[in-house]
Amino acid sequence: MGHIEHLTSLFDLANKAVADIGAGSGVFSAQLMREGARVSAIEIDSDKVEMAKAKLSSAAAVLEGRAEDLPLADGSQDLLCFFFSFHHIPHEVHAEALQEASRVLKPGGRLHVVEPFPYGSMFDVVRMVEDETEVRTRSHALLSSLAEEGEAFNLIDKTDYTLTRSYPTFQDFLEQIVRVDPARNCIFENNRIAIEDQFDRALDCSTGGHFLHQPCAAYHFSVI
Numbered sequence: 591m592g593h594i595e596h597l598t599s600l601f602d603l604a605n606k607a608v609a610d611i612g613a614g615s616g617v618f619s620a621q622l623m624r625e626g627a628r629v630s631a632i633e634i635d636s637d638k639v640e641m642a643k644a645k646l647s648s649a650a651a652v653l654e655g656r657a658e659d660l661p662l663a664d665g666s667q668d669l670l671c672f673f674f675s676f677h678h679i680p681h682e683v684h685a686e687a688l689q690e691a692s693r694v695l696k697p698g699g700r701l702h703v704v705e706p707f708p709y710g711s712m713f714d715v716v717r718m719v720e721d722e723t724e725v726r727t728r729s730h731a732l733l734s735s736l737a738e739e740g741e742a743f744n745l746i747d748k749t750d751y752t753l754t755r756s757y758p759t760f761q762d763f764l765e766q767i768v769r770v771d772p773a774r775n776c777i778f779e780n781n782r783i784a785i786e787d788q789f790d791r792a793l794d795c796s797t798g799g800h801f802l803h804q805p806c807a808a809y810h811f812s813v814i
């Protein structure tokens with residue numbers, strides 16, 4: 591199962607105004623565009639903004655900005671997506687980020703948040719350069735309580751699935767996950783052998799590929 595495959599089972603993207611928050615280099619923004627969405631890719635990191643601009647066609651609005659202060663007009667979006675980015679927002683401003691989501695969504699608009707769990711073969715390797723146990727746990731707790739409160743958002747669907755990514759070599763993993771972040775790279779340099787060893791042990795080669803698996807949950811809300 592992929593993020594966009596799951597999302598399209600819940601929401602028709604054709605001709606919809608969709609904001610991809612914490613878009614990174616724009617991998618999922620590109621997939622949203624392929625489904626016919628009119629995409630705004632919002633990213634806090636200026637280097638990634640440049641990467642997303644290079645990747646995406648000029649039809650996408652690629653904007654430097656933050657979830658807690660979105661560069662989007664009131665009531666302008668049909669759907670807001672957070673793919674593995676919600677737990678990166680500082681906990682102190684999560685409430686602001688949710689208020690911003692309410693502000694920019696049209697009446698009845700959707701909020702789609704996919705968050706990784708703190709387990710799985712991908713997590714087992716990544717935790718050696720950055721342990722996200724606490725932030726991921728806290729993020730799932732917040733989204734679950736948002737669903738229970740039912741004040742600003744109504745939970746339409748919650749689905750658990752596993753995202754699988756292919757890393758043909760350890761070098762591919764390093765370039766995509768470690769080198770992009772100076773802090774992770776520094777930790778890697780001090781613990782190279784153990785991290786490569788963990789990568790080799792975690793890698794799933796059972797079907798002839800080279801895969802790491804990341805279990806996650808997708809929370810799909812409508813704004814009240």
Ligand SMILES: C[S@@+](CC[C@H](N)C(=O)[O-])C[C@H]1O[C@@H](n2cnc3c(N)ncnc32)[C@H](O)[C@@H]1O
Binds near residue numbers: 617618638656673678
């Ligand atoms: C794990 S990456 C996910 C990137 C992309 N969504 C994907 O799944 O490939 C998390 C992204 O969130 C961005 N980010 C962190 N804090 C943010 C904030 N407050 N507002 C917007 N983006 C943020 C990071 O710079 C990073 O690109």
